Amino acid sequence: MTEPLSERTPSDWKTLAAGLRIRSQAFIDGRFRDAADGRTFETVNPATGVKIADIAACDAADVDLAVAAARRSFEAGVWSRRDPTERRRVLVRLADLILAHGEELALLETLDMGKLLRDSATLDIPTSAEVFRWYGEACDKLNGEVVRAGEGAFALIDREPVGVIGAVVPWNFPLKMAAWKCAPALAAGNSVILKPAEQSPLTALRLAELAAEAGIPDGVFNVLPGFGHEAGQAIGLHEGIDCVAFTGSTEIGKRFLTYAGASNMKRIWLECGGKSANLVFPQTKDLDRAAGFAAQGIFFNQGEVCSATSRVFVHRSIAEAFTERLLAKVDAYRPGDPLDPASGMGAMVTEEHTRRVMDYIAIGSESATLACGGERVLTETGGCFVAPTVFTGVDPLSRIAREEVFGPVLAISTFEDEAEAVRLANDSIYGLGASVWTDDLGQAHRVARALHVGSVSVNTVDAVDVRTPFGGVKQSGSGRDLSLHAFDKYTDLKTTWISL
Ligand code: NAD
Ligand code: MG
Numbered sequence: 001m002t003e004p005l006s007e008r009t010p011s012d013w014k015t016l017a018a019g020l021r022i023r024s025q026a027f028i029d030g031r032f033r034d035a036a037d038g039r040t041f042e043t044v045n046p047a048t049g050v051k052i053a054d055i056a057a058c059d060a061a062d063v064d065l066a067v068a069a070a071r072r073s074f075e076a077g078v079w080s081r082r083d084p085t086e087r088r089r090v091l092v093r094l095a096d097l098i099l100a101h102g103e104e105l106a107l108l109e110t111l112d113m114g115k116l117l118r119d120s121a122t123l124d125i126p127t128s129a130e131v132f133r134w135y136g137e138a139c140d141k142l143n144g145e146v147v148r149a150g151e152g153a154f155a156l157i158d159r160e161p162v163g164v165i166g167a168v169v170p171w172n173f174p175l176k177m178a179a180w181k182c183a184p185a186l187a188a189g190n191s192v193i194l195k196p197a198e199q200s201p202l203t204a205l206r207l208a209e210l211a212a213e214a215g216i217p218d219g220v221f222n223v224l225p226g227f228g229h230e231a232g233q234a235i236g237l238h239e240g241i242d243c244v245a246f247t248g249s250t251e252i253g254k255r256f257l258t259y260a261g262a263s264n265m266k267r268i269w270l271e272c273g274g275k276s277a278n279l280v281f282p283q284t285k286d287l288d289r290a291a292g293f294a295a296q297g298i299f300f301n302q303g304e305v306c307s308a309t310s311r312v313f314v315h316r317s318i319a320e321a322f323t324e325r326l327l328a329k330v331d332a333y334r335p336g337d338p339l340d341p342a343s344g345m346g347a348m349v350t351e352e353h354t355r356r357v358m359d360y361i362a363i364g365s366e367s368a369t370l371a372c373g374g375e376r377v378l379t380e381t382g383g384c385f386v387a388p389t390v391f392t393g394v395d396p397l398s399r400i401a402r403e404e405v406f407g408p409v410l411a412i413s414t415f416e417d418e419a420e421a422v423r424l425a426n427d428s429i430y431g432l433g434a435s436v437w438t439d440d441l442g443q444a445h446r447v448a449r450a451l452h453v454g455s456v457s458v459n460t461v462d463a464v465d466v467r468t469p470f471g472g473v474k475q476s477g478s479g480r481d482l483s484l485h486a487f488d489k490y491t492d493l494k495t496t497w498i499s500l
């Protein structure tokens with residue numbers, strides 16, 4: 001797989017796909033193995049409805065094995081006490097291996113969960129490699145603090161790895177979410193058990209193999225595919241796991257809090273749902289650009305993005321002009337075969353999720369105006385495709401404006417003044433992200449400050465970068481992925497007071 005992506009045709013990709021070797025077993029203590037009881041589940045390509053493989057369905061018995069291996073490796077110090085410079089070399093090598101196998105990983109991701117191959121190949125896989133590289137590079141640059149505690153003493157504040165980390169991730173960015181959790185957790189010296197979503201286990205299993213090839217010792221990185229109520233719950237309840245980092249729905253995030261309370265009070269870090277607002281003020285000069293980003297903010301990745309700007313609030317005076325421009329952008333997002341570079345969106349992750357999104361469209365149609373889309377799209381490959389959908393005249397109190405649809409469905413409402421815009425944006429159980437469009441610098445800062453969210457993007461949407469923290473407030477969760485602040489989740493502060 002060496003030719004650049006742009007020179008491959010859909011039929012080239014299909015040939016490559018037919019030759020892929022699928023890793024279908026769990027990866028525990030440095031080797032692939034079946035689930036303890038031999039059970040499997042099917043993973044399906046949602047663009048075609050065709051089964052890809054039978055995957056090991058891990059449950060509590062497998063979690064026990066993985067925790068034992070992770071604990072053993074952690075206590076032995078083969079990784080946790082390894083010179084950080086060596087951890088750096090291994091993680092940077094893993095980043096290189098991810099890039100070297102980029103086409104294969106991109107194909108696995110797209111076949112497994114339906115996103116555009118173009119996006120897998122140019123965004124998901126390279127940014128996952130970048131995250132491993134970034135945290136690898138950070139490994140040997142983190143130092144503790146020295147406190148001058150008066151004449152008779154001084155104190156050291158150091159960071160220690162927490163121990164065994166469970167990472168439970170969703171299907172919308174399978175490798176990327178795995179990287180966001182595992183890279184800083186491993187960089188800090190922890191042992192990790194990763195549970196990919198049952199809809200999209202393939203890249204995580206390949207990552208396990210690449211991690212071993214890069215030099216991560218046996219037991220330090222384990223991957224357990226399986227169902228949430230089996231493998232996921234067993235991770236949440238396990239007494240031998242010190243911390244769980246979760247990305248997924250708010251409903252399941254809450255369950256992890258109860259798992260922790262019912263077991264060993266493990267630390268729980270949650271990245272959950274969102275209903276991010278995109279505020280378009282009349283002070284914005286380039287309405288066309290704002291409209292283009294508004295479309296991208298909801299239609300990228302089929303709208304299966306926790307921080308998708310699924311609510312647009314636009315000032316009444318520019319609402320018509322803005323909506324007209326937005327609707328002119330929608331054609332570019334026509335869904336189709338994810339392998340075809342001409343497609344504008346890929347397939348929804350499953351038939352079940354497609355139906356859920358269609359139910360929300362029916363609910364929206366009862367109270368708002370359907371300005372475009374609203375239907376399932378039949379393509380040559382069949383599959384789970386939903387047309388990019390825009391509702392206008394949306395009542396901010398209606399369900400389509402308040403609940404997370406997790407699909408290509410945009411709700412547009414209007415506001416009269418800045419105070420109302422901020423009030424409407426903040427009137428949500430979620431607080432993940434928000435966008436602000438204005439060329440008035442004072443207004444940009446004022447509104448950004450007033451928004452109760454983890455990230456505000458000004459004159460863009462959903463700005464995410466490994467250098468800056470990502471995460472939410474309210475029921476969008478707690479803790480931050482990315483940036484050096486992610487180490488706060490995977491390390492404990494240790495004070496050593498020295499009396500002189
Ligand atoms: P989900 O919560 O159903 O699943 C997420 C993970 O939790 C999966 O690995 C799943 O197997 C596991 N799980 C499911 N039930 C479980 C249980 N009872 N006990 C333990 N684990 C369980 O979410 P999903 O439908 O896969 O993903 C979509 C959701 O994820 C959306 O709500 C979206 O907002 C959220 N999400 C959030 C972010 C973020 O960073 N905030 C990022 C991506 C997705
Ligand atoms: Mg799948």
